[in-house]
Amino acid sequence: MEATSANQSDSKSKALPSDLLSGEQIQTVVEDVLACTPFIDIHTHLFSPAFGKLGLWGIDELLTYHYLEAEFFRSSNTTPGQYWKLSKRERADAIWRALFVENSPISESTRGIVAVLNAFDLPTDASGLEEARIFFAAQPLDEHIRRVLEIAGVSSVVMTNDPLDPDEQPVWLNGGQDHAQFHAVLRLDRILWGWPRHWQQLASQGYAVDEKASGKSIAEVRRFLADWNERMRPLYMAVSLTDTFFYPDDSIASKILGEAVLPSCREFGLPMSLMIGVRRQVNPALQLAGDGVGKADLRAVENLCRSFPENKFLVSVLSRENQHELCVYARKFNNLMPFGCWWFLNNPSIVEEITRERMEMLGTSFIPQHSDARVLEQVIYKWRNTRRTMAPILTNAYRLLLSDGREVSRKEIERDVNRLFRSNFENLTGLRGG
Ligand code: RAT
Ligand code: ZN
Numbered sequence: 001m002e003a004t005s006a007n008q009s010d011s012k013s014k015a016l017p018s019d020l021l022s023g024e025q026i027q028t029v030v031e032d033v034l035a036c037t038p039f040i041d042i043h044t045h046l047f048s049p050a051f052g053k054l055g056l057w058g059i060d061e062l063l064t065y066h067y068l069e070a071e072f073f074r075s076s077n078t079t080p081g082q083y084w085k086l087s088k089r090e091r092a093d094a095i096w097r098a099l100f101v102e103n104s105p106i107s108e109s110t111r112g113i114v115a116v117l118n119a120f121d122l123p124t125d126a127s128g129l130e131e132a133r134i135f136f137a138a139q140p141l142d143e144h145i146r147r148v149l150e151i152a153g154v155s156s157v158v159m160t161n162d163p164l165d166p167d168e169q170p171v172w173l174n175g176g177q178d179h180a181q182f183h184a185v186l187r188l189d190r191i192l193w194g195w196p197r198h199w200q201q202l203a204s205q206g207y208a209v210d211e212k213a214s215g216k217s218i219a220e221v222r223r224f225l226a227d228w229n230e231r232m233r234p235l236y237m238a239v240s241l242t243d244t245f246f247y248p249d250d251s252i253a254s255k256i257l258g259e260a261v262l263p264s265c266r267e268f269g270l271p272m273s274l275m276i277g278v279r280r281q282v283n284p285a286l287q288l289a290g291d292g293v294g295k296a297d298l299r300a301v302e303n304l305c306r307s308f309p310e311n312k313f314l315v316s317v318l319s320r321e322n323q324h325e326l327c328v329y330a331r332k333f334n335n336l337m338p339f340g341c342w343w344f345l346n347n348p349s350i351v352e353e354i355t356r357e358r359m360e361m362l363g364t365s366f367i368p369q370h371s372d373a374r375v376l377e378q379v380i381y382k383w384r385n386t387r388r389t390m391a392p393i394l395t396n397a398y399r400l401l402l403s404d405g406r407e408v409s410r411k412e413i414e415r416d417v418n419r420l421f422r423s424n425f426e427n428l429t430g431l432r433g434g
Pocket of ligand 2: 045372
């Protein structure tokens with residue numbers, strides 16, 4: 001055990017009033033509170049049934065998750081060119097064979113599949129996928145969603161909604177969605193860094209914008225955002241940014257962010273989420289699995305938080321090397337909410353390191369995790385893993401507190417877990433009872 005860990009033997013042996021906990025009791029109570037608190041999943045790529053085929057679920061989608069595709073090419077002689085020619089079912093079969101039959105599924109993403117199969121009492125070591133396919137094909141979607149979220153201990157999930165996505169846009173234009181467990185988010189990648197390729201879509205929808213975002217463009221982007229805010233009722237606006245992102249600079253993205261998006265966020269009372277640090281398509285042959293990571297210059301976050309004190313920023317950074325700086329910035333700017341251990345960081349060893357550091361520097365004033373699930377049933381393993389990693393971290397924090405001279409009660413643990421996994425987000429976004 002490391003030097004900072006509180007040892008159980010430090011705990012006080014005197015009789016405690018019934019709501020106060022001994023060092024020995026803390027672990028069980030922490031685990032119980034984590035299990036009983038329904039979390040809000042603040043960033044996913046899931047869709048409610050109103051979006052039809054955009055909502056992914058079932059064994060073939062689970063196995064062809066891009067995190068697993070990247071691992072597949074390390075354990076198979078199949079080339080990306082050959083792989084992309086296969087049907088989804090054939091790809092799933094190939095991944096099952098390479099990662100689950102010919103090798104032990106001990107990576108984070110492969111273990112996740114095992115946990116999902118196990119949650120539904122499906123065989124985890126079968127030679128093929130027949131039984132799993134039959135099971136998933138028999139599930140009525142609405143009931144399946146309710147059951148999956150319940151198993152995951154999640155009350156609701158936040159989607160990623162791109163108003164310029166040709167598959168998604170028609171759903172919103174035809175009435176949108178009102179599923180109580182799915183919340184919208186206005187995702188702005190195409191408008192912010194993708195402006196040169198997408199401005200014409202706005203123009204064709206009747207917004208007077210141009211390639212350089214000059215003239216009336218800024219006012220028209222704000223009109224576009226107002227229309228989509230009305231249509232989607234999003235909880236926040238969001239963008240994913242590369243490791244080279246900076247603010248301010250002379251890019252169109254910087255201009256649109258500072259002059260249109262952030263003023264609109266203020267107008268509608270919405271936080272802005274920045275996910276920073278992706279290096280897009282370092283290996284394009286892998287398609288969605290081909291992105292990498294780079295260390296970003298977080299002075300961009302500093303400049304944003306200082307220049308826009310009335311805006312609230314949710315920030316997740318992809319590089320491990322940026323995590324400490326993010327905590328320091330959160331101590332300087334209370335309009336900055338660090339959230340999640342994203343993508344390549346979502347492994348127990350790294351989640352543990354990041355979460356301990358955040359707790360030591362920020363107490364409970366951060367949001368430890370989101371799932372980033374793309375396939376419905378992934379929330380089962382991703383949240384199971386989060387609870388498993390959180391339990392010893394919280395237990396250790398309360399034991400240290402106890403050994404330093406302060407009693408700990410179940411009520412306080414409930415308040416803290418609720419703050420971390422619910423109310424920090426509710427207070428930012430105004431979400432109630434979600
Ligand atoms: O984690 C992922 O699935 C990534 O591919 C990204 O989608 C990332 O989460 C994002 O929202 O940009
Ligand atoms: Zn994501």
